[in-house]
Amino acid sequence: MKKLLLVVVSLMLVLGLSACGGKDEGDVLRWNIGADPATLDPGLNGASDGGNVINNTHEGLVREINGEVLPGIAESWDVSADGKTVTFNLRESNWSDGSALTADDFVYSWLRAMDPATASEYSWIWHYTNVVGAEDYVNGDGTAAEVGITAVDSYTFQVELIQPTNYFVSLMAFYHFMPVKESAVDAGADGTWAKDPDVYVSNGAFVLEEYKLGEGLTLVKNDEYWNADEVGIDTIEAKFIDDASTAYASYQSGDLDFIPSVPTDEVAVLIAESNEFYVFPLLGTYYYSFNMDKDGNGVNGDAFDTNGDEVDGLFVNQKLRTALSYSINREAITEALGAGQVPAGGFVPPGFLDDDGNDFFETAGMYGMVVDDGNFDEAVTLFEEAATELGMTVSELITALEGETLLYNTSEGHQFVAEKVQEQWANNLGFTINLANEEWAVFQDTRSAGNFDIARGGWLTDFMDPSGLLSIFESSNAYNDPNYYNDTFDQLLADATAATDESVHFDKLYEAQEEFMNDMPIIPVYHYTDTMLVSDVVVNWGRSVLGSVDFTRTSIDRG
Amino acid sequence: MAKYLIKRVLTALFTLLVIATITFFLLRAIPGGPFTREKPLPDAIIRALNEKYNLDEPLFIQYLSYIKGLLTFDLGPSYRILGYTVNDIIISGFPTSALIGGIASLLIVVIGIPLGIVSALKQNSPVDYMVMFMATLGVTVPNFIIATLIIYIFSTQLGWLPSNGISNPLGYIGPVIALMGYSLSFVSRLTRSSMLEVLRQDYVRTARANGISERKVIFKHALKNALIPVITYVGPMVAAILTGSFVVEKIFAIPGIGRYFVQGVTNRDYTVIMGMTVLYSAFYIFMILLVDLAYSWIDPRIRLEGGAR
Numbered sequence: 001m002k003k004l005l006l007v008v009v010s011l012m013l014v015l016g017l018s019a020c021g022g023k024d025e026g027d028v029l030r031w032n033i034g035a036d037p038a039t040l041d042p043g044l045n046g047a048s049d050g051g052n053v054i055n056n057t058h059e060g061l062v063r064e065i066n067g068e069v070l071p072g073i074a075e076s077w078d079v080s081a082d083g084k085t086v087t088f089n090l091r092e093s094n095w096s097d098g099s100a101l102t103a104d105d106f107v108y109s110w111l112r113a114m115d116p117a118t119a120s121e122y123s124w125i126w127h128y129t130n131v132v133g134a135e136d137y138v139n140g141d142g143t144a145a146e147v148g149i150t151a152v153d154s155y156t157f158q159v160e161l162i163q164p165t166n167y168f169v170s171l172m173a174f175y176h177f178m179p180v181k182e183s184a185v186d187a188g189a190d191g192t193w194a195k196d197p198d199v200y201v202s203n204g205a206f207v208l209e210e211y212k213l214g215e216g217l218t219l220v221k222n223d224e225y226w227n228a229d230e231v232g233i234d235t236i237e238a239k240f241i242d243d244a245s246t247a248y249a250s251y252q253s254g255d256l257d258f259i260p261s262v263p264t265d266e267v268a269v270l271i272a273e274s275n276e277f278y279v280f281p282l283l284g285t286y287y288y289s290f291n292m293d294k295d296g297n298g299v300n301g302d303a304f305d306t307n308g309d310e311v312d313g314l315f316v317n318q319k320l321r322t323a324l325s326y327s328i329n330r331e332a333i334t335e336a337l338g339a340g341q342v343p344a345g346g347f348v349p350p351g352f353l354d355d356d357g358n359d360f361f362e363t364a365g366m367y368g369m370v371v372d373d374g375n376f377d378e379a380v381t382l383f384e385e386a387a388t389e390l391g392m393t394v395s396e397l398i399t400a401l402e403g404e405t406l407l408y409n410t411s412e413g414h415q416f417v418a419e420k421v422q423e424q425w426a427n428n429l430g431f432t433i434n435l436a437n438e439e440w441a442v443f444q445d446t447r448s449a450g451n452f453d454i455a456r457g458g459w460l461t462d463f464m465d466p467s468g469l470l471s472i473f474e475s476s477n478a479y480n481d482p483n484y485y486n487d488t489f490d491q492l493l494a495d496a497t498a499a500t501d502e503s504v505h506f507d508k509l510y511e512a513q514e515e516f517m518n519d520m521p522i523i524p525v526y527h528y529t530d531t532m533l534v535s536d537v538v539v540n541w542g543r544s545v546l547g548s549v550d551f552t553r554t555s556i557d558r559g
Numbered sequence: 560m561a562k563y564l565i566k567r568v569l570t571a572l573f574t575l576l577v578i579a580t581i582t583f584f585l586l587r588a589i590p591g592g593p594f595t596r597e598k599p600l601p602d603a604i605i606r607a608l609n610e611k612y613n614l615d616e617p618l619f620i621q622y623l624s625y626i627k628g629l630l631t632f633d634l635g636p637s638y639r640i641l642g643y644t645v646n647d648i649i650i651s652g653f654p655t656s657a658l659i660g661g662i663a664s665l666l667i668v669v670i671g672i673p674l675g676i677v678s679a680l681k682q683n684s685p686v687d688y689m690v691m692f693m694a695t696l697g698v699t700v701p702n703f704i705i706a707t708l709i710i711y712i713f714s715t716q717l718g719w720l721p722s723n724g725i726s727n728p729l730g731y732i733g734p735v736i737a738l739m740g741y742s743l744s745f746v747s748r749l750t751r752s753s754m755l756e757v758l759r760q761d762y763v764r765t766a767r768a769n770g771i772s773e774r775k776v777i778f779k780h781a782l783k784n785a786l787i788p789v790i791t792y793v794g795p796m797v798a799a800i801l802t803g804s805f806v807v808e809k810i811f812a813i814p815g816i817g818r819y820f821v822q823g824v825t826n827r828d829y830t831v832i833m834g835m836t837v838l839y840s841a842f843y844i845f846m847i848l849l850v851d852l853a854y855s856w857i858d859p860r861i862r863l864e865g866g867a868r
Contacts, residue, residue, distance in 0.1 A: 039641040046596070116603040119611065124601050140603035192642030213643070213651040215724065215814035241723055241812040245707065249715050250722035250812075441591025441827050448599065458597075478599045 027234040027556050029538060031258040032247045036214050036240040041191030042178040043113040046121025048547060052260075053238070054175040055548035057219060058204040059226070061088050061106070061157070064173035065542035065550050072173070073101065073203070073226070074157070083164025083500055088172075090155040093226040095181050096200075096207045103151035109179040111137075111144045122176045128468060129171065132160040164500045167465040173544060174462060179203060205231045205552040216240055232539075232555025248533070257535040257556075258549075264413070267531065268338040276535055279340040281350050282528035282547060284460030285469065286341075286417070288406065289447075289522050290315035290324075293483035296450050300485050303390055313453065314400055320386035321520040326379035327428040331371040333420050334526050337413075343371040344524035346513050347473075348466040351545060354510075355502035360466050361527075364510060367517040376428045383429050398431040405434040408456035409443035417525065418456070447481055457481055460528065462546055466509050467496055473516060484521035567851075571844045578840045579629060579833065583622055586829050593638035593827045612638060625830075629837065635830035645834035648819060653838075656803030656815030659731060663738040664797045671743045672789065675750025676782065682755065690747060697744025706737035706810040723812035734811045738804055742796050749792060754785040783857050790857070794850035798842040802835075 037050035042058050045051055061074040074088035093101050113120050114137045126134040132148030148160030161168065171177070187199035194200060195211040202208070205227070206219035219236040222228065239256070241247040244263045250256045262270060262277070270277040292300045294313040302311045315321055330343035342350060345366025352360040369375055387397040406422065408414040418435050426432045433454070438446060447455045459479070461468040472479040474490050489512055496508035530547055537558050542550035594600055594608050609615040613624065628635055634645035678690040710733065714722040721727045725734075757763060758781055766776045803817030816835065823831035854861045 036640075038639055041641070044641060116601075116607045119600075119604050119607045121596070121600065123604055124598065138603065139601055140606075188642065190636075190642035195642070212814060213640075213648065214818065215812075239723065239812065240814075242818075243809045243812065246710065246723055246810055246812050249710050252715050253718060253722040255722050439591075440825060441595050442589065444595050444597065445590040 027232070029233050029236045029258065029551065029554070029556055030256045031236055031238045031551075032241045032250070032256050032260065033217075033238045034240065034247075034260050035242045039191040040194035040208070040211075041185075042175045042180055043109060043118060043120050044191045045175060051175045051547075052549050053217070053219075054178065054204075055544065056204060056236070056551050057202045057206050057208065057222075058175065058178035058180075059093075059552075060174070060178040061090075061172040062169060063550075063552070064170055064544045064546075065553075067545045069170050069173065073179070074172075077169060079164075079169075084161045086159045086161065086168060087152070088157040088159070090157060091226055092155065093203065094224040096202050096222045096224050097181075097184075098224060099181075100154075101179065101181075101203055102154040103157040104154070105179045105181065106157045107149055107151050108182050110149055110177065111147060112180070112185070113176060114138050114147065115144070116140050120176070122462075125174075125176055125462060128463060129168065130162045130165045132162055163498055166502055166505065167463050171463045174546065175548070206233075206236060209235075214240060227552065230553045232553070233551060236551065251533055251535070257538050258541070259533045260549075261531060262533055264339070270531075270533070271338070271340065274533070276533055278532045278534060280530045280532070280543060280547075281342065282460060282530040283349055283351050283469075283545065284458060284528040285344055285347055285349055286525045286528060287344070287347070287457050287459075287522045288421070288525065289452075289455050289457050289482040290321050290520075291450060291452055291454070291481075291483060292316055292521055293450065293485070296483075298483075298485065300483070314390065314397075314404065315453070317386050317390055318519060319382045319389060320397075321523075323379045323382035323386055323429065324425065325520050325523040326369065326375035326382065328421055328424055328523060328525065329371075329373045329376075330525060332373075332424075333417060336416070336420065337526070339531060340529045341526040342529070344526050345369045345371070346517055347522070347524055348469050348509075348513060349527035352464065352466050354506040360506070360509070364513055367514065373428075379428060398429070401429075401431040401433060403434075404453040405436050406454045406456075407436050407438065407443070407446065407452045409440045410437040414456055421523075421525075448478070450481075450483055454523075455481060457522065458528070460547075464545065466513070467493065470509065470512055470516065473521065482521040484519065486515065486519060489515045489519070567848055571841075571848065574844055575837060575840055576626070579626065579837055580622070582833060582836045583625060583829075584618075586827075586832060587618060589827070591827050593829060595827065608638075612636065625833065634834040634837070637828055637831050639826040639828045639831070645830050648831065649816060649834060649838060652803070652814055652816035652819070655725065655813060656808070656817055657801045659725075659734050659738065659813065659815065660797075660801035660803065662731065663735045663742075664793075664800050666735065667739050667743045667746055667796075668793060671746030672750050672786070674747040675789075676754055676777075678747065678751045679754035679758065679785075680777070687751075691751070694744035694748045697740045698748070700740065702737045702740050702804065703806045703810060705740045706733065706807055709733040709736060710810065725811075725813055730811070730813075734807050734813055737807045737811070738800055742800065746789060746793065749789050750785065753788045754781065757781045757785040760784075787854065787857060790850055790853050794846040794853075795843055798839065798846045802839045802842055 033052060034049050037045070037053060038047060039045050040050055040053050042054045045054060059072045061072050063070045063072040073090050073093055075091040076089045078087045090103055095101050112118050114123060114126055114134055116138065123138045126138050133142050133146035136142030137144060137147050150158045152158050181201040184193050184199055184201035187193050188196050197208050197210060200208045202222065205222060205225050207222045208217060209220045210218040216237065216239040219238065221231050221234050225231060241250065244261050247256065247259045248262050248266060251259050271279065292312060292315055295311055300312060300316050303314055303316050305311050334341040334343050346361070346364050348360050348364060350359055350361040354360050354363060384394055387394045390397065392400065406418055408418050415437065422433055422435055446452055459469060459472060471477060471493055473482070473484050474480065474493055475485045492508050492512035492515060496505050496512060499505040499508060534541060537556055539555050539557050541554045544550060594605055613621060625635065637643050637645055637648060640648065674690050678687040681687050710722060713720040713733065720733055721730045724730055763776060763781050766780050803815040805817045805821045808815045808817035819831050820835050823835060
């Protein structure tokens with residue numbers, strides 16, 4: 001028996017050693033992508049895991065690294081005096097199969113991404129590009145011929161905009177706008193070409209060498225990439241490990257160099273002790289929506305009718321909404337979460353620079369709110385006033401609120417925040433709201449159907465302008481979960497969009513957020529953060545402000 | 560025998576049809592759909608997608624075409640893993656799940672049954688106590704804890720085993736052990752108690768009284784009967800283990816099909832859930848058939864035609 005054990009152990013050691021040694025790992029990056037991306041096709045993708053791969057395999061007109069917009073396939077660009085025509089001067093570059101990449105490729109790729117038949121997850125973004133005719137084409141109301149994009153010549157790509165759009169050029173770094181080669185796309189329907197190395201063609205720093213469903217993929221350097229000289233990695237071996245603990249264990253064992261998320265329990269320790277752990281602000285906000293139109297008639301009407309039956313419910317009362325929002329100690333919540341989240345006093349997170357170069361978040365301030373419990377007394381006063389306005393005594397209002405429910409999608413993290421909020425309301429205002437959770441897809445249905453009292457929300461934006469966040473609360477927006485209808489707010493956003501002048505644009509946005517926060521249709525809780533654990537051997541890696549990792553200028557130094 | 564088999568196969572097919580039907584309609588009854596997104600897709604796109612996957616047809620027509628596909632082993636396209644069919648997903652992941660599950664099942668039988676026998680024969684000895692202690696531990700400690708411990712001790716701390724995946728053959732060790740844990744313990748406990756019961760039977764006493772050697776008494780007379788409850792358990796267990804475990808595959812980052820049972824539901828990927836359900840049910844029904852056949856082989860008193868039971 002002992003002998004057998006000895007044999008087994010030595011066999012394991014030999015196998016283990018042979019597995020470790022052998023290959024030169026010099027220029028290999030071992031990266032965990034997380035979940036297996038649903039697609040790797042830039043036009044079809046709608047998820048960050050796929051976006052992280054595409055950002056390294058494809059090159060758009062421009063590339064954005066750490067907030068800096070750098071030339072990509074466009075060497076330079078000109079914006080006309082009226083701001084409505086943008087001309088991109090393309091460099092002579094090749095696809096990975098050696099063929100030339102021209103302006104026609106961009107025309108093809110963009111029209112394909114807009115075509116409803118392509119069914120791209122991100123096609124809604126065309127609305128925000130302001131490209132002439134794009135939104136109509138996406139919605140099936142227009143034709144491809146009416147879209148304002150032209151290949152003036154092989155290396156000049158011209159875009160007509162409905163109105164000047166200050167973030168247009170930086171948006172071009174987003175994967176949805178990256179080019180795809182028609183012959184490759186035709187070789188594998190539904191984006192399968194992008195997972196099949198035999199027909200795969202790209203124009204970025206890396207090309208796909210292998211893809212294994214549910215397991216991982218291998219990228220190798222693309223020698224045809226226009227900036228190949230700066231690419232310092234030969235091979236990227238990527239895994240699809242969706243369990244954060246396993247990925248973290250692999251990182252600790254030295255089997256991975258770059259992992260996108262760590263177990264929540266480890267975050268606090270890593271922030272304190274690790275110099276390989278990074279926390280980035282993420283352009284998004286965690287919040288709760290009040291339902292302000294329970295009868296669903298498109299009007300924020302009365303709380304109750306003359307018989308005392310519910311019409312639009314308690315949350316049409318602005319003072320009540322404000323009292324609830326003021327009774328949250330946001331700092332206590334973000335400290336307990338412990339991943340560097342920023343307490344939210346508005347809807348626009350840090351990271352957006354206005355026309356004066358100031359951070360929108362900083363300039364906007366908190367609208368009278370403080371991050372901790374400093375508003376609690378004011379909240380109690382507002383709560384009493386709200387009761388009077390609603391024609392109730394405070395104890396009647398408390399009873400009414402104990403019949404309301406705060407709904408979130410099932411997850412330990414959301415439960416944690418909801419319980420904190422429940423506790424803070426109970427301590428400060430004296431009512432205990434019901435908590436309920438629903439499975440994700442069910443929850444989304446319930447929320448968009450308006451069958452809730454208070455519901456969790458989260459929004460991450462995809463382009464560098466605050467309007468992308470605020471506009472979800474426009475009356476007509478599909479994501480206006482609080483069912484908030486305010487013509488002044490709508491008009492301010494429309495003015496901001498129509499403004500040809502940057503300062504007017506931002507003035508209107510500041511005004512819009514102020515109007516919004518005075519109304520308080522939502523309770524902003526915190527602004528998201530993104531975490532990464534990156535070994536020191538990975539040198540000069542980048543990240544776009546919108547959250548895609550960038551290995552196009554990275555090298556590996558294993559000492 | 561042939562008549563019996565034909566009858567059983569036909570019943571099995573009918574059962575599968577019923578399962579597929581119930582699952583199909585239940586799935587459509589839950590809120591949410593494959594194209595539900597946090598950022599809602601434009602209507603034109605939803606229409607295009609529904610048209611593409613024939614989700615715009617009346618539900619009953621969709622059902623008929625699904626069943627028609629099923630009869631030709633065409634499980635349809637996944638709605639969420641773009642460009643992949645459910646057949647692709649099964650072909651890609653099933654061999655991995657089945658290999659790990661197969662090794663685990665084999666080891667459960669090869670180790671669990673002898674342990675149970677030894678324990679029964681040496682009842683109340685230190686060996687018995689040790690085996691039963693381990694078995695209790697195995698039944699009560701969930702597999703995700705076993706899996707996490709294996710990774711922590713043997714990968715992170717000692718570095719003996721790979722921390723993820725099965726690209727290295729040593730990678731099979733962790734998942735196999737984690738998968739075995741519960742069933743191995745259960746099988747050895749079951750074997751032990753069943754064996755103890757059989758050993759007290761009159762015919763065993765008679766055999767011993769007749770001077771038949773102890774080895775022959777145990778292996779020829781007692782064991783065969785003692786195995787009947789064990790086989791009843793092992794049949795369905797094999798079906799469950801071969802079709803992969805969500806937890807074990809997730810923790811060890813194994814590209815099997817276990818994850819699709821859960822992912823399919825979360826994503827409302829109707830065809831994937833259907834495919835996984837049908838695959839698992841088919842396996843399950845097949846294993847039960849094998850169990851029934853094994854009964855009659857072990858105990859000739861059990862007649863397959865179901866007459867003299």
